[in-house]
Amino acid sequence: MMNADKVLDAKGLACPMPIVKTRKEMKAMDSGQVLEILVTDKGAKADLTAWAKSGGHDLLDHQVDGDVLKFWIQKG
């Protein structure tokens, strides 16, 4: 388990909502802070990975917990 500064619950939301909401949360955070994101959209794994890369953020880890995918992204 990683420590997150903030948690975004995007469970049940379809593309592109998890990305749109992740961006919104990240905007309000400081460089170096970690956002934990919970999603059920199976496309989010590839999407959040690409999103983090393109924005210069670090995808620190991801885990699968039943139907829920968890991601930890550190703001770059």
Add this chain to the structure above:
Amino acid sequence: MTKKTAIIASNGGLFEAYKVFNIATAAAATDHEVAIFFTFEGLNLIHKEANQQLPMPEGKEHFAEGFANANVPAIPELIEMAKELDVKFIGCQMTMDVMGLEKEAFVDGIEVGGAVTFLDFAQDADVTLTF
């Protein structure tokens, strides 16, 4: 350097609406500068009344249930989101003239212009798409 995504929306069905607004909001959320040129039937996507009830392709009506189950946002919601993300909407003046439509018939905040308005934005775009 900010990346730019230029989109032409020239079809007016529900599927096209999702293709256009999903890509547009995803690009904007990835910090692209995004402009969409709405032309011909594509204008339906931003028409205040028409965009509330965009048609499914014939024979595909059964997908309505799938849309509901997948919890996909409604088109007006996606439009609001796109506007929040500063996606630029350009309505095609020529099509509006042909169809007898005024700017007021469309969602707030659109710009009305011709092909060159779009081309000016698109000429140095990193991603260019047509739907």
